[in-house]
Amino acid sequence: MNMLTVSGSPHVHGDDSVKKIMYGVVYAMIPAILVSVYFFGLDALKILVISSVACIFFEWIVQKYILKGPNTINDGSALVAGILLAFNVPANLPVWMIIVGAFVTIVVAKMSFGGLGKNPFNPALVGRIFLLISFPVQMTSWPLPKPVFGGTALMDAVTGPTPLGLMKEQLKMGQSIPDIMQMPEMPGYINELMGNQGGSLGEISAIALILGALYMLIRKIITWHTPVAYLLTFFAFTGIMHLIDPMQYASPFFHLVTGGLMLGVFFMATDMVTTPIAFRGMLIFGIGAGLLTAIIRLWGAYPEGVAFAILIMNGFTPLINRAFKPRRFGEKVAQA
Amino acid sequence: MSTLKTFSIGGVHPAENKISAGRAIEVLEPPKQAFIPLNQNLGAPAKPLVNKGDEVKVGQLIANGEAFISSNVHSSVSGKVLKIDTITDTSGYKRPAVFITVEGDEWDPSIDRTETIIKDIKLSQKEIIDRIKEMGIVGLGGATFPSHVKLMVPDGKKAEYLLINGVECEPYLTSDHQLMLSKGEEILIGTKILMKGLGVQKAFIGIENNKPDAIRHLSGLAESFEGITIVPLKVKYPQGGEKQLIKAVINREVPSGKLPIEVGAVVHNVGTAFAVYEAIQKNKPLIERVVTLTGKPVSRPSNFMVRIGTPISQLFEKAGGLPENAGKIISGGPMMGKALISLETPVVKGTSGILVMEEKDSARVEIKPCIRCGRCVSVCPMGLEPLLLSQLSKREMWDKAENERIMDCIECGSCHYICPSGRPLLDYIRLGKNKVGQIIRNRGKK
Numbered sequence: 118m119n120m121l122t123v124s125g126s127p128h129v130h131g132d133d134s135v136k137k138i139m140y141g142v143v144y145a146m147i148p149a150i151l152v153s154v155y156f157f158g159l160d161a162l163k164i165l166v167i168s169s170v171a172c173i174f175f176e177w178i179v180q181k182y183i184l185k186g187p188n189t190i191n192d193g194s195a196l197v198a199g200i201l202l203a204f205n206v207p208a209n210l211p212v213w214m215i216i217v218g219a220f221v222t223i224v225v226a227k228m229s230f231g232g233l234g235k236n237p238f239n240p241a242l243v244g245r246i247f248l249l250i251s252f253p254v255q256m257t258s259w260p261l262p263k264p265v266f267g268g269t270a271l272m273d274a275v276t277g278p279t280p281l282g283l284m285k286e287q288l289k290m291g292q293s294i295p296d297i298m299q300m301p302e303m304p305g306y307i308n309e310l311m312g313n314q315g316g317s318l319g320e321i322s323a324i325a326l327i328l329g330a331l332y333m334l335i336r337k338i339i340t341w342h343t344p345v346a347y348l349l350t351f352f353a354f355t356g357i358m359h360l361i362d363p364m365q366y367a368s369p370f371f372h373l374v375t376g377g378l379m380l381g382v383f384f385m386a387t388d389m390v391t392t393p394i395a396f397r398g399m400l401i402f403g404i405g406a407g408l409l410t411a412i413i414r415l416w417g418a419y420p421e422g423v424a425f426a427i428l429i430m431n432g433f434t435p436l437i438n439r440a441f442k443p444r445r446f447g448e449k450v451a452q453a
Numbered sequence: 454m455s456t457l458k459t460f461s462i463g464g465v466h467p468a469e470n471k472i473s474a475g476r477a478i479e480v481l482e483p484p485k486q487a488f489i490p491l492n493q494n495l496g497a498p499a500k501p502l503v504n505k506g507d508e509v510k511v512g513q514l515i516a517n518g519e520a521f522i523s524s525n526v527h528s529s530v531s532g533k534v535l536k537i538d539t540i541t542d543t544s545g546y547k548r549p550a551v552f553i554t555v556e557g558d559e560w561d562p563s564i565d566r567t568e569t570i571i572k573d574i575k576l577s578q579k580e581i582i583d584r585i586k587e588m589g590i591v592g593l594g595g596a597t598f599p600s601h602v603k604l605m606v607p608d609g610k611k612a613e614y615l616l617i618n619g620v621e622c623e624p625y626l627t628s629d630h631q632l633m634l635s636k637g638e639e640i641l642i643g644t645k646i647l648m649k650g651l652g653v654q655k656a657f658i659g660i661e662n663n664k665p666d667a668i669r670h671l672s673g674l675a676e677s678f679e680g681i682t683i684v685p686l687k688v689k690y691p692q693g694g695e696k697q698l699i700k701a702v703i704n705r706e707v708p709s710g711k712l713p714i715e716v717g718a719v720v721h722n723v724g725t726a727f728a729v730y731e732a733i734q735k736n737k738p739l740i741e742r743v744v745t746l747t748g749k750p751v752s753r754p755s756n757f758m759v760r761i762g763t764p765i766s767q768l769f770e771k772a773g774g775l776p777e778n779a780g781k782i783i784s785g786g787p788m789m790g791k792a793l794i795s796l797e798t799p800v801v802k803g804t805s806g807i808l809v810m811e812e813k814d815s816a817r818v819e820i821k822p823c824i825r826c827g828r829c830v831s832v833c834p835m836g837l838e839p840l841l842l843s844q845l846s847k848r849e850m851w852d853k854a855e856n857e858r859i860m861d862c863i864e865c866g867s868c869h870y871i872c873p874s875g876r877p878l879l880d881y882i883r884l885g886k887n888k889v890g891q892i893i894r895n896r897g898k899k
């Protein structure tokens with residue numbers, strides 16, 4: 118009888134695993150991947166593949182020769198970081214730069230802390246910010262979309278500003294919001310929703326990102342707490358400013374569908390490793406990120422604020438975890 | 454249709470696997486030899502009253518639970534006392550037990566063995582409590598707390614509701630389910646007796662919605678029992694936990710470190726209600742119980758009525774033998790049960806089921822680093838942070854662990870079950886609870 122296994126309860130395990138979660142995130146990114154390839158063609162595919170392969174490669178190297186721990190490249194987290202990093206750069210970024218970005222993402226932001234689960238900041242966002250600061254020109258010259266169908270495909274990429282960048286420029290030059298919205302360079306809401314606008318690979322289509330988010334919500338890979346808190350706060354703040362002065366502050370709807378907001382809200386602010394663990398903390402994180410994003414967008418030097426906002430909130434995560442505990446059972450004595 | 458009641462924080466839904474659900478209770482023969490442990494209750498062990506060589510009858514008192522939290526033990530078989538020695542119990546500890554060589558099946562004549570159902574409750578409140586104590590009745594849900602103690606409401610507290618736990622939320626187990634189907638009326642009379650013993654007018658029987666036949670059956674019967682309501686509950690583990698059941702049924706939260714009576718509730722298991730019926734109306738001590746023998750490799754998953762003290766190996770003889778591919782044998786359910794090291798362990802008052810798991814299912818999943826996904830936090834029914842508690846235990850930071858309410862953990866295993874990294878959270882938390890519990894007790898001594 119000494120062949121029986123003896124260990125503590127529970128004796129059954131749910132069927133979730135790190136790998137399943139990570140590949141779930143990968144599946145959720147497929148709509149945005151397709152949209153980026155549709156609008157930016159092979160350039161997008163090239164960036165996606167190189168970024169992913171580089172991330173996986175760097176993780177493997179560090180794991181094998183430095184950490185000497187078990188091989189982790191199968192868990193899918195390096196692939197997720199790779200795709201996310203690609204999502205955060207323009208399709209015409211030089212290949213060597215994306216490799217540098219992958220290095221920073223994996224080696225500096227993730228593995229130097231000990232690997233998956235130990236990094237305090239979202240690795241792909243660290244990669245993005247590093248690239249933005251090191252190569253500001255290349256990181257902000259956006260190819261205009263050239264849809265596979267009915268576009269001027271196969272031409273050399275034409276670059277132009279993103280809607281958010283255009284707005285920031287024009288505001289600085291003294292234009293008012295209604296005039297800016299009338300400019301021919303503004304893609305209009307429908308195009309912005311679908312992804313027919315300038316921007317980084319994965320941020321252009323709000324619809325594709327929302328589709329992916331729905332998938333993650335249904336599969337319970339993410340919960341609603343952070344995204345809802347983030348979006349509501351951001352919408353309320355930009356909405357109030359718009360009501361106060363519609364000449365200076367764009368409509369909250371414009372802000373929702375442009376730039377990296379949706380990408381950040383659904384794929385970065387929900388990163389489990391770097392955001393709070395309890396529902397209350399997630400709400401606080403979302404509110405903070407929403408506020409910071411709005412403030413940076415409206416008054417900061419950069420047209421975009423999502424990446425900075427989330428990274429700053431990542432820094433607060435340990436504090437939030439300490440200050441906002443889950444509601445303990447019996448904490449408030451509810452009476453029937 | 455209104456939404457079903459349930460508790461509000463946390464919970465998981467493991468695969469139910471109630472493969473023995475349709476099996477009516479079969480009465481198992483008395484064993485050739487019975488091992489009856491002296492401590493079958495939470496609290497102090499009972500003092501043996503028999504010696505080597507004594508003749509005993511079924512139902513005879515063989516050990517006296519003298520301490521306040523203790524419980525009497527009766528013989529479940531007739532025969533000769535072989536010796537008083539130690540035996541390995543289901544948790545792997547050596548415990549003193551009375552070994553009885555079985556001869557025939559001679560019952561104490563005072564026990565009413567007929568099938569007649571007696572509805573009239575003649576005893577007074579005090580007599581009820583005394584008789585429950587005398588008959589060695591403990592909670593049959595697994596915790597084995599002496600039942601009479603729960604009926605003695607402390608000064609300054611007031612009992613308002615009796616809750617009967619028919620939830621059976623552990624996957625695989627079906628003993629309570631079958632008992633409700635076959636002994637419904639007895640359970641309701643037992644509930645009435647407990648209501649009288651407690652002095653309350655209202656009782657609820659909570660049953661999870663995966664047992665619609667039991668809900669229907671008891672609801673029908675309950676129409677002729679004033680004050681008893683059947684409450685169907687949404688299927689969610691660990692709803693059978695006292696605090697979770699109270700929250701689900703009467704929407705009250707028992708504060709940290711307090712007993713259910715704090716919010717006016719007392720909880721008993723359906724099996725206990727049945728045992729109370731037999732004790733009061735039939736004069737029968739707690740000497741047998743329903744045990745589920747189940748598991749995917751078991752050829753005949755069954756529900757047995759088993760004499761206390763029957764070696765577990767005996768159950769397998771009736772259920773088609775011990776499966777070849779048995780990897781792990783568990784006393785209780787897969788979420789909270791204990792892995793057995795020996796099949797010569799006897800069935801005791803707290804044994805609700807024996808579960809056989811295959812090697813491939815019983816192997817634990819590979820442990821990966823925590824990805825801080827927060828799943829363990831969101832499923833904890835006590836609103837704790839299992840990843841934090843397990844870390845604090847690992848690092849031996851007992852003060853912090855106490856502040857983070859490690860003692861509130863009900864060891865339901867939901868956190869460990871859900872963790873995608875397969876982290877053995879509950880192993881560490883259990884260790885921490887032991888340590889912190891010791892520290893708290895020592896503090897009390899000073």
Ligand code: SF4
Pocket residue numbers: 394822823824825826827828829830839840871872873874875876878
């Ligand atoms: S469920 Fe597991 S991986 Fe997730 S936070 Fe808890 S311990 Fe970490």
Ligand code: SF4
Pocket residue numbers: 832833834835836837838839861862863864865866867868869879882
């Ligand atoms: S910490 Fe305790 S109560 Fe919470 S889920 Fe884990 S075992 Fe259950």
